[in-house]
Amino acid sequence: MTKRFFTLTVLLVVPLLFQSCTKLNKDLPTPVSSETKIHEKGWIDTASTKFHGKYLLINNLNSASCKQCHSSGFTGGTSNVSCFTCHNSFPHPAEWDSTFTGFRTDIKFHGTFLRMNNWQFDSCKTCHGTSFAGGNRVEVSCMSSGCHQDDMGMQKPPTACNTCHGNFRGMENDTFSWAPPRTILGDTSGTTIGVGAHQPHLTFGTFSNKIPCATCHNVPAIYSDAGHLGSDNRAEITFVDSLAFIVTNESTTTDYDNSLSLFSPLPVYNNLTSSCSSTYCHGNFKNGNPAFAPVWNDTTGAQTVCGTCHGDTTRSTLADRALPKGTSQGGTHPSANSCFACHGEVVDANLNFVNKTKHINGKLNVFNQERDF
Ligand code: HEC
Ligand code: HEC
Ligand code: HEC
Ligand code: HEC
Ligand code: HEC
Ligand code: HEC
Ligand code: HEC
Numbered sequence: 001m002t003k004r005f006f007t008l009t010v011l012l013v014v015p016l017l018f019q020s021c022t023k024l025n026k027d028l029p030t031p032v033s034s035e036t037k038i039h040e041k042g043w044i045d046t047a048s049t050k051f052h053g054k055y056l057l058i059n060n061l062n063s064a065s066c067k068q069c070h071s072s073g074f075t076g077g078t079s080n081v082s083c084f085t086c087h088n089s090f091p092h093p094a095e096w097d098s099t100f101t102g103f104r105t106d107i108k109f110h111g112t113f114l115r116m117n118n119w120q121f122d123s124c125k126t127c128h129g130t131s132f133a134g135g136n137r138v139e140v141s142c143m144s145s146g147c148h149q150d151d152m153g154m155q156k157p158p159t160a161c162n163t164c165h166g167n168f169r170g171m172e173n174d175t176f177s178w179a180p181p182r183t184i185l186g187d188t189s190g191t192t193i194g195v196g197a198h199q200p201h202l203t204f205g206t207f208s209n210k211i212p213c214a215t216c217h218n219v220p221a222i223y224s225d226a227g228h229l230g231s232d233n234r235a236e237i238t239f240v241d242s243l244a245f246i247v248t249n250e251s252t253t254t255d256y257d258n259s260l261s262l263f264s265p266l267p268v269y270n271n272l273t274s275s276c277s278s279t280y281c282h283g284n285f286k287n288g289n290p291a292f293a294p295v296w297n298d299t300t301g302a303q304t305v306c307g308t309c310h311g312d313t314t315r316s317t318l319a320d321r322a323l324p325k326g327t328s329q330g331g332t333h334p335s336a337n338s339c340f341a342c343h344g345e346v347v348d349a350n351l352n353f354v355n356k357t358k359h360i361n362g363k364l365n366v367f368n369q370e371r372d373f
Contacts, residue, residue, distance in 0.1 A: 038069075038079070061091065061127070062137050072139055091127075097147075111164075115184070119229055121159060132157050159223045165194075176202050179213065184233045193274050194235070196296040200304070207304065207353070208360035215242045216269075237269035239279075246280040246362045248373055255364070255373045257332045260286060269296075281360055283309040286373060287324035287331040306351075318351050342366050 042048025056063060063074070071077030074090050083090045095108035106112055114120065124142075129135030132142040142148045143155035148163070150156060156163075156172040165184055170177025179202055180187070183194030190196060201211040213219045218238045220228040230236070239245065244267040249260050265284040269276050274296040276282060283289035288310040294303040307313035307321035312329075315321045319339060325331025336342070340349050345365045346358050358365045364373035 063091075064137050115164075118231075119164075119223075124158075132159075161223070164223075175213065176210065190299040191297050193271075193297050194233075196274065197294075197299075197303075205356065207356065209357045211243070214240065215244065234271060237271070237276075239267045239269075242267065243360070243362050244276075244279040244281055246285070248280070248286040250372065253372045255286075255332075255371075257286075260332060263288075263290065265290075280362070281309070285310075287326075287333045322351065344368070 037043070039052070040050045042050035043052050045051055046053070048054075066074070066083075067077070069077050069079040070081065070083060074083040076082040088094060089096070092110065093108045095106065096110050096113075098106065098109060107116075114124075117123075125132070125135070127135055127138040128140060128142060129138075132148075134141040134144075142158050148156055148158055148160075149169075150171045151169045152171065154171065160172045161178040162168060162170045162172070162174075166179050166182060167177040168182070179198045180195045181190075181199065182188055183192065185194070187194055190199070200206045204210050216237050216239060217235060218227060218240060223229065227236070245265055247265070248263040249256060250262065251258075263285050265278045265280045267276065267279040270293075273293075275293045276296065277293035278284050278290070282294050283292040289308065292308055294308070302308075305313055305321070306318055307315065310324040311320070311322045313321055315323075317337075319337040322339065323335070323337050324333040326333050326335035328335070334342075338349070339347050339351060343366055345355055345368060346353065348354050353359055358370070363370045
């Protein structure tokens with residue numbers, strides 16, 4: 001974005017804030033006396049060139065000088081005249097910082113306003129300061145009074161990675177708190193696409209180690225990075241340098257078998273069906289189930305039962321379900337189903353994981369060794 005365009009948008013957005021936001025009470029009080037007014041004649045005459053509204057608009061709405069007598073909250077101060085006598089709210093609409101009820105219903109909430117205006121934080125900085133801690137024009141800091149703070153009371157700017165999505169009260173540098181639940185539109189249910197299976201992937205203990213954001217997304221360094229704030233509120237799935245690409249049955253590996261071809265995943269995410277296909281993680285590996293395409297927002301558990309990524313979900317025992325393809329199915333895995341005897345670093349005799357960091361880690365853990373396969 002060029003500097004020129006920037007200045008232009010700021011100029012456009014600031015008046016917009018006011019036109020759409022300030023509401024006036026219907027019945028204006030009649031001036032009590034016509035003498036000894038501190039302000040110039042015409043100060044409350046909308047037709048006059050001296051009208052206070054025009055004065056402030058010409059001065060970029062810099063109301064700092066008014067505060068001296070009308071108080072910093074514009075409620076009266078030494079002047080005894082509150083701006084709210086005539087203005088229902090100033091300068092923002094009354095619902096601007098209301099208890100948030102959701103982005104779809106709460107259209108006057110300041111976050112919704114920002115979302116609907118392409119996240120133009122610069123328009124806010126003109127009054128609230130470049131670091132949002134209050135500026136020359138307005139002392140109101142975004143971080144004070146418990147707003148824009150984490151659970152520990154540490155302040156964080158409204159541009160923090162967990163403001164617009166993720167856990168709003170999470171610590172600014174807690175990467176995992178940046179992800180949904182709580183999408184851009186405020187959804188929190190796993191059946192909605194923006195939430196989907198984030199938590200099962202990010203919570204240590206489901207099937208493997210935590211899966212970092214970069215496995216599936218391009219992660220911006222700051223919110224304003226190119227490609228981050230799209231206009232469709234749908235995230236991009238990129239799989240850059242990801243576990244999803246791991247190639248198996250390479251000729252250099254110990255377990256190489258020339259009766260099988262090379263397994264070379266080409267991960268894709270289909271945002272019409274919200275499913276991933278051809279990923280190493282979900283089955284595109286030697287003796288696995290390469291055609292399996294898990295659905296992101298299916299919360300029934302069906303996408304992760306034993307046998308989905310490797311084995312056969314229709315078999316009756318857990319071990320048989322998990323057992324990768326052996327010779328009878330065109331594979332090469334030994335047809336022995338006491339898994340722990342050979343994969344004891346990963347599972348126990350009851351097929352409970354003993355070390356999840358070694359499952360779906362891109363390596364074969366067998367006979368107490370860790371190797372490519
Ligand atoms: C006596 C009633 C009255 C009081 C008190 C008053 N205003 Fe106004 N103000 C008005 C009217 C009427 C308008 C014109 C609104 C319009 O044209 O739609 C206005 C317009 C404005 C505007 C121009 C932006 C806009 O919405 O059109 C600003 C800014 C403004 N007032 C700020 C203030 C501030 C700050 C105070 C307190 C220090 C204050 N006003 C007190 C009546 C008042
Ligand atoms: C030096 C103190 C002082 C400053 C600074 C000041 N005001 Fe006032 N203002 C007053 C007082 C006192 C009144 C009460 C009426 C009077 O005595 O003129 C008043 C009244 C008003 C009224 C109502 C006028 C009426 O006739 O009903 C408006 C509107 C207003 N001020 C707007 C502003 C705005 C906007 C600013 C900043 C640009 C501002 N004032 C700065 C002292 C001040
Ligand atoms: C022209 C100056 C100005 C601009 C631009 C501005 N604000 Fe404000 N803001 C104020 C003032 C003045 C107050 C204090 C109002 C009060 O005390 O009631 C305030 C208060 C707030 C509050 C506290 C709630 C309230 O109404 O008191 C929030 C939240 C807020 N602003 C958010 C924003 C956001 C978000 C933007 C950008 C989209 C923004 N502001 C742009 C002047 C501005
Ligand atoms: C296993 C892959 C995967 C991982 C890991 C992952 N995401 Fe996502 N993410 C997705 C999918 C799939 C979507 C939904 C895309 C769509 O709209 O179809 C999504 C959507 C999102 C959205 C948009 C939510 C909305 O409002 O719709 C955000 C924000 C997001 N992810 C952030 C993160 C962050 C931050 C992390 C790391 C803490 C992360 N994701 C980890 C796959 C992943
Ligand atoms: C101002 C609001 C806002 C802030 C602050 C923000 N995000 Fe986002 N984020 C979004 C929106 C909106 C999307 C969905 C974009 C789309 O429509 O493609 C998104 C999507 C994402 C995604 C999914 C991939 C993508 O780009 O679509 C990731 C990952 C992400 N954000 C990480 C971050 C990180 C890391 C930070 C802090 C550096 C951050 N976000 C700060 C609004 C925000
Ligand atoms: C007799 C030892 C042995 C037993 C028992 C065993 N495995 Fe394996 N496992 C291996 C060997 C050897 C490989 C490497 C095979 C290859 O790549 O051809 C392997 C590889 C795998 C792989 C990676 C895919 C592959 O075939 O290369 C998975 C997944 C796996 N085993 C799961 C299981 C599960 C689940 C069980 C129990 C139901 C099990 N294994 C029982 C020895 C065993
Ligand atoms: C989300 C897909 C997925 C599911 C579901 C899954 N696995 Fe695996 N599993 C893999 C992948 C990928 C490997 C290949 C080796 C690796 O990366 O750890 C593997 C390998 C294994 C191995 C071989 C040891 C090793 O190297 O990790 C065992 C044993 C195993 N899985 C047991 C199970 C059992 C038991 C279940 C059901 C409770 C299960 N797996 C469910 C993806 C999955």
